[in-house]
Amino acid sequence: MPNTTHNTASGNGSAPTLLQVAARAGVSLKTASRAVNGEPRVADQTRAKVLDAAHDLGFQLNRAASLLARGIVSNVVGLITGDLSNPFYSALAKGVEQELRTQDMQLTVASSDEEPDRERELIDEFVTRQIRALILVSTIDDHRAMQAIQDRGIPVVFVDRSGIGIGADSVVLDNHEGTRSAIEHLIRRGHRSIGFIGDLSRLETHRQRFEGFVEAMGAHGLDPNRWERHGAHNLATAREACYNLLTQPDPPTALFTSNNRITVGALQTMSELGVAPALIGFDDFELADVLGVTVVAHDPVDMGRIAAQLAIEAIERRRTEPSSVVIPTRLLIRGSGERTAPATATGGNTKSG
Amino acid sequence: MPNTTHNTASGNGSAPTLLQVAARAGVSLKTASRAVNGEPRVADQTRAKVLDAAHDLGFQLNRAASLLARGIVSNVVGLITGDLSNPFYSALAKGVEQELRTQDMQLTVASSDEEPDRERELIDEFVTRQIRALILVSTIDDHRAMQAIQDRGIPVVFVDRSGIGIGADSVVLDNHEGTRSAIEHLIRRGHRSIGFIGDLSRLETHRQRFEGFVEAMGAHGLDPNRWERHGAHNLATAREACYNLLTQPDPPTALFTSNNRITVGALQTMSELGVAPALIGFDDFELADVLGVTVVAHDPVDMGRIAAQLAIEAIERRRTEPSSVVIPTRLLIRGSGERTAPATATGGNTKSG
DNA sequence: TTGTAGGCGTTATCAT
DNA sequence: ATGATAACGCCTACAA
Numbered sequence: 211m212p213n214t215t216h217n218t219a220s221g222n223g224s225a226p227t228l229l230q231v232a233a234r235a236g237v238s239l240k241t242a243s244r245a246v247n248g249e250p251r252v253a254d255q256t257r258a259k260v261l262d263a264a265h266d267l268g269f270q271l272n273r274a275a276s277l278l279a280r281g282i283v284s285n286v287v288g289l290i291t292g293d294l295s296n297p298f299y300s301a302l303a304k305g306v307e308q309e310l311r312t313q314d315m316q317l318t319v320a321s322s323d324e325e326p327d328r329e330r331e332l333i334d335e336f337v338t339r340q341i342r343a344l345i346l347v348s349t350i351d352d353h354r355a356m357q358a359i360q361d362r363g364i365p366v367v368f369v370d371r372s373g374i375g376i377g378a379d380s381v382v383l384d385n386h387e388g389t390r391s392a393i394e395h396l397i398r399r400g401h402r403s404i405g406f407i408g409d410l411s412r413l414e415t416h417r418q419r420f421e422g423f424v425e426a427m428g429a430h431g432l433d434p435n436r437w438e439r440h441g442a443h444n445l446a447t448a449r450e451a452c453y454n455l456l457t458q459p460d461p462p463t464a465l466f467t468s469n470n471r472i473t474v475g476a477l478q479t480m481s482e483l484g485v486a487p488a489l490i491g492f493d494d495f496e497l498a499d500v501l502g503v504t505v506v507a508h509d510p511v512d513m514g515r516i517a518a519q520l521a522i523e524a525i526e527r528r529r530t531e532p533s534s535v536v537i538p539t540r541l542l543i544r545g546s547g548e549r550t551a552p553a554t555a556t557g558g559n560t561k562s563g
Numbered sequence: 564m565p566n567t568t569h570n571t572a573s574g575n576g577s578a579p580t581l582l583q584v585a586a587r588a589g590v591s592l593k594t595a596s597r598a599v600n601g602e603p604r605v606a607d608q609t610r611a612k613v614l615d616a617a618h619d620l621g622f623q624l625n626r627a628a629s630l631l632a633r634g635i636v637s638n639v640v641g642l643i644t645g646d647l648s649n650p651f652y653s654a655l656a657k658g659v660e661q662e663l664r665t666q667d668m669q670l671t672v673a674s675s676d677e678e679p680d681r682e683r684e685l686i687d688e689f690v691t692r693q694i695r696a697l698i699l700v701s702t703i704d705d706h707r708a709m710q711a712i713q714d715r716g717i718p719v720v721f722v723d724r725s726g727i728g729i730g731a732d733s734v735v736l737d738n739h740e741g742t743r744s745a746i747e748h749l750i751r752r753g754h755r756s757i758g759f760i761g762d763l764s765r766l767e768t769h770r771q772r773f774e775g776f777v778e779a780m781g782a783h784g785l786d787p788n789r790w791e792r793h794g795a796h797n798l799a800t801a802r803e804a805c806y807n808l809l810t811q812p813d814p815p816t817a818l819f820t821s822n823n824r825i826t827v828g829a830l831q832t833m834s835e836l837g838v839a840p841a842l843i844g845f846d847d848f849e850l851a852d853v854l855g856v857t858v859v860a861h862d863p864v865d866m867g868r869i870a871a872q873l874a875i876e877a878i879e880r881r882r883t884e885p886s887s888v889v890i891p892t893r894l895l896i897r898g899s900g901e902r903t904a905p906a907t908a909t910g911g912n913t914k915s916g
Numbered sequence: 917t918t919g920t921a922g923g924c925g926t927t928a929t930c931a932t
Numbered sequence: 933a934t935g936a937t938a939a940c941g942c943c944t945a946c947a948a
Contacts, residue, residue, distance in 0.1 A: 225715045227925055238935045243927065251933060268711035273691040274627040274637075275925035278940050284627070286671075286692075293657065295864070297849075300653035304646065307674055316688065318639075318671040321660055335669065339626050339639075362578060362621050474849060481853045496650075496827060497850050500834045511648070580941055591919050596943065604917055628941035631924050 226267040234263035246271060277340075286316045287521055288336040291347045292324040298470055298493055298510050299347065302369065305514020306345060313522055315342070324349045324410075324443070337364065343521035345369060351412055353378070365524030369517045371414045372534070379520040381513050381535045385415050385492075388506040388539030389422030389466070392490045395504075395541060396464045397430050400551035401488060405437035405455045405462035407448065407472050416440070419468045419492060437462045448475025456483055463551045464488035470495045477501065490547040492539075504547025508539045579620040587616035599624060630693070639669045640874055641689040644700045645677040651823055651846055651863050652700065655722065658867020659698060666875055668695070677702045677763075677796070690717065696874035698722060704765055706731070718877030722870045724767045725887070732873040734866050734888045738768050738845075741859040741892030742775030742819070745843045748857075748894060749817045750783050753904035754841060758790035758808045758815035760801065760825050769793070772821045772845060790815045801828025809836055816904045817841035823848045830854065843900040845892075857900025861892045 232242035237256060244252050245260035246269075252260075263269075277284055289306050291299035299321075307317045318341065322329035326349050336344060337359060344359065345367045353368075353376040360366055360378060372380040396404055406423045409416040420438075427434035439455055442448040448471055455461060456479065465487050467473040473491030480486060491498075494507040516535055523529050541547075585595035590609060597605045598613035599622075605613075616622075630637055642659050644652035652674075660670045671694065675682035679702050689697060690712060697712065698720045706721075707728040713719055718732065725733040749757055759776045762769040773791075780787035792808055795801040801824055808814060809832065818840050820826040826844030833839060844851075847860040869888055876882045894900075 225925095229925080239925095240927080240936080241934055244934085247927090253933060256933080268715060270687070270690045270715070272631070272693065272925050274631050274693055275940090276691075276927075278625075278628050278631060278924095278942090279926040279928080281927095281940060294647070294653045294660070295650075295657045297648075297650065297653075300647045300650075300656075303653075303672075304648045304674070307647070307672075316671070316692070317673065318669070319656075319660075320670065321657070338624055339669070358621060362623065477850065477853050497830065497854070500830050501850065501853065582941075592941095593920080593943085594918060597918085600943090606917060609917080625941055628924090629943075631926090632941075632943040634924060634943090 225272070226269045227272070228269070231260060231264045231267055231269050234267060235259040284340045284342055285314065286318050286339070286341050287343045287345060287518070288339075288341040289317060289319045289345045290322055290329060290332050290336070291319070292349065293321050294319065296471065297495060301510035302347070302514040302517075305511035305516075306518045307514075308511070309515040309518035309522070315522070322349055326350045333359070337362075343367065343525050345517050345521055346373075347371060348373070349413075350374075365521055367517045367521045367524070369513060374414075377532045379517075379524060379533050379535075381517045381520065381537065383415070383508055383513075384536050384538050385418035386422040386425070388508075388541075389419040389468070389492065390426045392466060392492075392504075392506050392541055392547070393423050393426035394429075395547055396466070396488055396490060397426065397432070399464075399488065399548060401462075401464040402430075402432055402551065403437060403460075403462040404432070404464045404466060405439070405487075406434070406466050406468065407439045407442050407451050407455065407476065408468040409441070409472065410443050411440050416468060423466060442472045442475065445471055445475045445478075448472040449479045452476040452479040453483070456480070456485055456487070461485075462487060464549075465490075467491040469493050473503065473505070477503070486546075486549070488547055488549040488551070490541075494542060498542075499544060502545035504544045505542050506539045507542040508537055513537060578625070579622045580625070581622070584613060584617045584620055584622050587620065588612040637693045637695055638667065639671050639692070639694050640696045640698060640871070641692075641694040642670060642672045642698045643675055643682060643685050643689070644672070645702065646674045647672065649824065650848060654863035655700070655867040655870075658864035658869075659871045660867075661864070662868040662871035662875070668875070675700075675702055679703045686712070690715075696720065696878050698870050698874055700724060701726070702766075703727075718874055720870045720874045720877070722866060727767075730885045732870075732877060732886050732888075734870045734873065734890065736768070736861055736866075737889050737891050738771035739775040739778070741861075741894075742772040742821070742845065743779045745819060745845075745857075745859050745894060745900070746776050746779035747782075748900055749819070749841055749843060750779065750785070752817075752841065752901060754815075754817040755783075755785055755904065756790060756813075756815040757785070757817045757819060758792070758840075759787070759819050759821065760792045760795050760804050760808065760829065761821040762794070762825065763796050764793050769821060776819060795825045795828065798824055798828045798831075801825040802832045805829040805832040806836070809833070809838055809840070814838075815840060817900075817902075818843075820844040822846050826856065826858070830856070839899075839902070841900055841902040841904070843894075847895060851895075852897060855898035857897045858895050859892045860895040861890055866890060 228242050229239055232239045242260050245257045294300050310317050320332045329349050343365045347370045353373040357376050366378045368380040372382050408420055424434040439451040442451045467476045470493035490504045492506045494505045498505055581595050582592055585592045595613050598610040647653050663670050673685045682702050696718045700723045705728055706726040710729050721733040725735050761773050777787040792804040795804045820829045823846035843857045845859045847858045
């Protein structure tokens with residue numbers, strides 16, 4: 211193993227500058243710049259000299275200075291989601307990154323932990339860092355203050371939850387219809403007592419999914435409010451809500467879990483309790499195939515890609531009006547949603563009896 | 564208060580500068596700078612004037628220029644992993660971000676897709692962007708060239724796979740021992756034919772895990788090479804390797820899958836084939852509890868945290884010698900690894916017959 | 917408390 | 933093909 215000290219003295223921290231490279235190559239600053247940037251009007255010999263010198267010195271262009279000199283801001287797009295450890299968000303991030311890469315843009319991410327205040331801090335931080343666009347899974351329920359950011363020339367793209375009180379791009383799922391059709395699917399299998407476990411009520415996605423649930427139940431004269439549970443915002447609370455629902459004297463014969471976290475929590479609880487009500491979850495997830503879980507599926511990586519595309523279009527001013535993309539979902543049938551209601555089901559769930 | 568004398572952009576594309584703010588507030592550039600940065604020696608009135616002007620203009624400090632002027636680099640730490648959609652990597656990212664946040668540092672991430680060339684590109688990109696430290700799950704197998712980066716004062720922290728030919732910090736798992744003890748566990752249950760499905764051989768983690776396998780098998784006079792499969796680098800190839808192994812005339816009675824991707828692929832294949840050999844996987848994963856999968860567990864979020872701590876220590880020069888952290892693993896018993904070998908097992912796997 | 921130089925590392929302009 | 937010079941937006945001296 212060669213030299214193993216941490217920061218060898220030779221470098222003493224400060225990076226070599228283009229001026230040093232120029233000196234070593236025996237050319238002017240500007241020539242060095244041209245050579246390093248691969249500009250055309252440079253003699254091959256000169257270019258080689260400069261490149262050698264740069265290599266010897268371990269030179270790296272200072273991007274900040276470069277952007278500053280060119281009057282450009284940056285080529286970085288910021289993404290703020292709730293928590294990267296949620297597969298939905300990490301898939302989103304992956305899609306965003308993939309798309310940005312095709313445009314030679316960079317991604318910087320941060321997690322809000324679904325806390326509005328933290329989200330605001332992060333947005334501020336990103337803006338001072340000159341991000342070129344902001345992609346947001348927002349936890350804030352009033353985005354009027356963010357209009358200023360857009361006015362400053364930084365486009366904002368809302369993903370999963372649309373912007374409120376602001377004219378901005380958005381990419382959201384068809385939450386209402388996805389949920390409605392899933393509930394129809396259960397009702398068609400004879401279920402009349404269907405539980406709904408949802409996230410925080412303040413989230414738009416949650417509300418839309420719940421409305422889809424209510425509509426389907428109502429269409430069949432079923433009471434939607436009997437087995438509803440809200441506020442399941444992480445695995446622990448999801449498990450709790452599910453446990454609570456399934457250990458009632460009169461538990462529902464089917465369950466709808468309104469996002470991937472809740473579905474996982476429900477599966478854990480069901481496994482623990484040794485019960486297997488019919489189950490459909492919103493969001494597909496890994497191993498759903500092995501576990502045979504029917505889900506309302508969509509492609510989060512693709513959502514990320516679309517969001518990035520919108521951001522890029524806006525950056526390049528190819529579009530002046532905000533654009534709203536609604537992504538359809540599809541029911542992926544794997545078994546858990548096809549369990550029929552037991553013949554002995556009480557069925558006493560007629561609306562407003 | 565007419566201010567139109569100072570031209571330079573009114574409301575169009577270019578962001579307002581500090582000079583414009585100063586002009587509008589009727590103070591000098593420097594005073595505006597002081598006020599905006601919250602420095603002490605500014606009269607309250609002056610400060611208010613400046614802040615108002617800044618607000619009116621929608622002024623945001625240009626971080627790049629600010630850092631450049633101060634000779635400081637930035638407060639951003641770069642993280643490069645294989646692919647954010649792999650839960651191991653996203654958990655790592657989460658840990659890194661959590662720790663950085665406590666130090667008011669920011670994280671920027673990128674995916675190498677496990678391609679050495681892409682990794683090199685990203686590293687270059689990050690370095691030109693003046694990152695303060697680099698945290699790396701590296702796919703490259705010779706890091707001598709990266710010594711130059713450290714010499715420039717940018718500490719590099721290797722995670723999961725240590726740096727090769729370079730003196731740098733690292734945080735790795737005890738791959739050898741974790742795997743060895745898992746295999747011992749299987750052998751103790753009577754298994755003599757144990758399959759090993761591993762990732763690309765060029766990866767250090769893979770090699771160490773395979774060595775642990777070989778050692779345990781050897782210690783009991785078993786042939787380690789009979790059911791070994793390498794190069795399972797994604798779900799598709801993992802499934803293929805597993806299918807191939809399990810549909811042989813004489814399949815192993817137990818399986819060791821050497822990372823979370825491979826374990827998932829194996830579970831899918833086993834489910835599809837309707838077979839259930841004993842199984843232990845390296846890396847814990849979501850729903851492993853529901854599926855009853857025994858794993859060699861560790862905490863990737865914590866690994867990320869530790870990596871970030873090392874990076875921060877190095878940035879602050881609190882340490883001069885590289886530090887290597889080895890994280891122990893533990894066997895999490897959930898059932899799949901406790902299935903005993905069928906009495907009818909052929910058992911004809913004595914080493915070198 | 918405020919203002920005046922000068923420079924951070926790079927690029928654009930306009931010569932040569 | 934190459935080079936001097938002036939920006940870019942901001943900050944650290946060092947005055948006043």
